[in-house]
Amino acid sequence: MDVGSFVEVVLPLAVPSLLYKLPQGIRAEVGKRVLVPLRGKARIGVILEVLSSLPPDLDPGRLKEVMEVEEGPPLLGPKEVSLMRWAAHHYLSPLGLVLKCALPPTATARAQPRLRATEEAERPLREGRIGGVEREVLEALKGRSLTLKALLRRFPLEVLEGLQREGLLRSEERPPWRRRGEPWVALVHLPSLEGFTPKERDLLTFLKEVEEAPLRELKRRRRGVKGTVERLVQRGVLRVFHRDLPFSFAFTEVAPSPRPHRLTPEQETALSSIRRGLEGKGGAYLLHGVTGSGKTEVYLRAAEAALAAGKGALVLVPEISLTPQLFTRFRRRLGEEVALLHSAMTRQERYEQWRRIAAGEMRVVIGARSALFAPLRDLGLIVVDEEHDPSYKQSDGLRYNARDMALVRGRLEGATVVLGSATPSVETYYNASKGRISLLQLRRRVDDRPLPTVEVVDLKGQRGVLSGPLREALRETVSRGEQALLFLNRRGFAPVMTCRDCGEPLRCKYCSVTLTYHASSRSLLCHYCGFSLPVPQICPRCGGKRVSSFGFGTERVAEEVRRLLPRAQVARMDSDTVTTRRDYEALLRALAEGEIDVLVGTQMIVKGHDVPQITLVGVICADVALNLPDFRAPERTFQLLSQAAGRAGRGDREGRVIVQTLLPGHYAVLKASRHDFEGFFGQEIALRRELLYPPFCRLIQVRFTGADLRQVKARAHEVARAFEGGDFQVLGPAPAPLFLLRGRWRWQLLLKGRSYTPMREALR
Ligand SMILES: [Zn+2]
Ligand SMILES: [Zn+2]
Structure with a gap:
């Protein structure tokens, strides 16, 4: 100290x-x-x-x-x-x-303000010099403090303020480290039920059966129970005590996954490299492994090795793939020292877990982005699974990327950082190709099963949402009693204009990103540089006359499937039908138990766990990802298609994937259909170099928000002018992709330069 x-x-x-x-x-x-x-x-x-x-x-x-x-x-x-x-x-x-x-x-978090009686209140109370409501207040506060809120339910504010002025009451802070866990209610003794109100009798009868219960449960049973409890405590019938929250994460039964006796030679090689890092000064690794190549087993063994060396391990996963299955696997293998942190837990549960990590009781933490700062002492290993996943980026408050921060934390602590992915981000793979990160490859699946075959279907000239080949494949799959997933990406969906003849979306001639369609002004807008133009009648690329917007939801897809296969069980999984983790797990269970023939969903369905009976995966429209107004659109497309393909055929039967698109010749689609990451990377990195996008430049986005559009715009222009002549490029100002959010206008500037330093200095 x-x-x-x-x-x-x-x-x-x-x-x-x-x-x-x-x-x-x-x-x-x-x-x-x-x-x-x-x-x-x-x-x-x-x-x-x-x-x-x-x-x-x-x-x-x-x-x-x-x-x-x-x-x-x-x-x-x-x-x-x-x-x-x-x-x-x-x-x-x-x-x-x-x-x-x-x-x-x-x-x-600040506690609710509380009041307590002072010592000065004791004498006048004893000597009977205080009466009326004032006396009742002081009696209620005998030997304890109460929240202002609770007191106001029974006493008027003026009385409390008066007592405080006279120095008989004082306010009290109870910081979280002095809070006492969850309130429980227990029976002290039970006289006969006579002389109690029906409400009180109901509560007492219940408590007689269970002896004690958390107040939270009692509230759930019956409204307004808190007042009843307080009255019965004063009469000495009940008492309230506090208990630490039990760890309530639901363990799910998973098929036991015993520790495999042997690793594949590739797993063995990867693990021994990571072990060298753990024994030495740490270091950063990219574990690039195709789906089904056993990356999780490598993480588990690396965590075992860290624990054996007396060090802690932090495993970050994208929020949505943080399934109970994954957690259960870690717990089974590594024991009680595995903590869990994610946003579906209650605040109190997360706090409890955090406290136990800080106290050194938990040595392994599995968590989403928010677990990055988990206070593990002697941190030896940090794993970032699915390192390419966009959900590692936080866009509210502090805008950071947890993957990048994990690398920094690793450097600060001399820990070994393992970034894992089947489809690494372009920046990470570039760093690996330059030797800044060690590359570890798992090219084969654990059981040597081949990757599924992927067919690309041209949507041009097809009618409806389901193309001929996809209809045919659906019919066959369902008639064989197998299951199909139909995937419609909606993440970051933006309305764009597409030429139905050549399939190309309209792009900004300066930034080459897709232009976003704004119906109110019938115009197209670049969110990078602010370039805009009226919607053209003719495609500037091929001269075609069918330029139109293009888009639909999962509902429409499900409808068409039902029309095609009236007897099949069709279910939807998207943000309309799944609002809680429980919904999500229920659908996955129904799928695993074969109660669903065709599942239609958004990106939610391509994560999750293995369902061996799925033999067909259909990607309804790869263009939604291709047309994102973002220079990363091809990268996202490659990742999504690879991930979707990875869902097919994980059992004994071979999988089949059908990708529908208006752009069947796009390199992201073609390379994904051939499971060719290196080929994709080669083309993408050349394009980034040519157009000067990361990793060949640094981008900083500056956002302006406010309730008054004119002010927001003026401020953005003012700052843009101030940056002129700097050692970097200024794009914009332009409206942000979501330019009106919760009543606030959002504009942005994009700074593009060779290094962060001059841009950061200008921003200060
Ligand atoms: Zn065209
Ligand atoms: Zn532009």
Whole structure:
């Protein structure tokens, strides 16, 4: 522990860090939480640094004092604090915003204001000098504090304020480290049920059966139970106590996946490289393995090796593929020390898990993006599964990429970082090809089963949503009693104009990204540079006259399948039909149990786990991904098609994939249909070099938001002008792809340059 007189504290607000004085004799430690005053309110922050002296120009007399320092182990270690500072610098963000995504929200949440009776209240109460409502208030607060909210349900505000003015009540803060888990209710003794109201009797009868129950359960059983409980506590019939939340993640029964006796030679080679990293100074690896090549087994063994060396392991996965199956597999293999962190858990559960990681009880963490800062001591291994997945990017608050941050964390801690993917991102693969990351390859599937055959069908000239070949394949598949998945990508869907003759979407002549159609002005707009033009009648590429918008949803696809196969069981999986994790799991189960013949869905369905009976995968329209107004559109298309193809034929029967598109000759479609990642990468990297897109340049997006469109626009233009003449290009300003979100206008500038430094300096 450091003994110092001052602390630098970061609060979960969009402000820089602040300095506070430490009271005499209080010990502080980096990463511990503190209660500090800010603008007349108590706030919870985290200590970034303990200082023994102040910079000479600062007057210590002007600093406020820390009110309380957390007991118990800090929720962030010095390494995580360094990572926070790095993120604030790199992403040009206030430290407070970084803190907000580093810790679970409960950790720094302000408690509800509470009131407690002071010692001064004791005598007048004893001597009977206080009566009426005032007396009732003080009686209710005997030996405990209550939230203001609870008190206001029974007493008027004026009375409480009056008592506070007289010094008989004081407000009290209860920071999260002094909160006591979940309230439970238990029976003290049960007299006969006479003399109780029907409501009270109902509660008592229930508690007589179960003896004790969480208050939350009682509330679920019957509304307004809290008042009843409080009355019965005062009469001494019930008592309330607090209990730590049990870990309530539902374990699902999975087919036991015993530790395979032998790894494939490729797995063996990959693992021994990773082990060398673990034993040495760490390092970064790209584990490029085709679907079904056994990447998860490599992760498991690497985590085992880290644990055996006394080190911790962090496994990041995209939110949606964080299935109970994956977690159960890790738990079965590595035991009770495996923690879980993801957004479908309650805030309290996440906080509890975090506390146990900080206390060193959990040595392996599996989690989504938000687990990046998990306070594992002696971190030896970081795995980023599906490293190419766009969900590693956060676009609210601190805009960061968890994959990039994982590499930084690995460097800071000397840990080994393994980025895994069947379809690595272009940037990562480029880094591997330049030797900045070690490349590990798994080219064969574990059981040597061939990858499925992929047919590409030209949608031009086809009528309806389902092409002839896809209809035929669906009929055959269902009649054989096998299952089919039909996949319609909607992620980032943007209305575009496409030529039905040559299949090409209309593109910006400056940026080569797709133009977005705006119906209100009947115009096409480039969201990169702001270039716009009225919708042309004639395709500028082939002279065709059939330029039109193109798009439909899963509902329409499901309808057509039902018309084609009236007796088949057809289900949909998209954000309309699946709103909770439970819906998602129920559909997957129905699929696994063969209750569904054809499942139509969005990108949700191409993740998830193996269903051996699926022998046909149809990609309804590859163009949705190809037409994204983003320079990464071909990359996303390749990834989606490969992932979709990976769903077919994972059992004994061979799989078949049909990809429908208006652009059957596009290299992303062709290379994906041949499972040729290197071929795709070769063409894509050449194009990026030619058009100057990452990794050959650095891009920074600057966003302007506000309620007043004129002001937002003016500000964007003003900043754009200020950047002129810099050592980088300025694209825009232009409206953002979602240019009106929750009542706020969004405009953006794109800075494009050889290195980040001049752009970052200009932005400061
Ligand atoms: Zn055309
Ligand atoms: Zn443009």
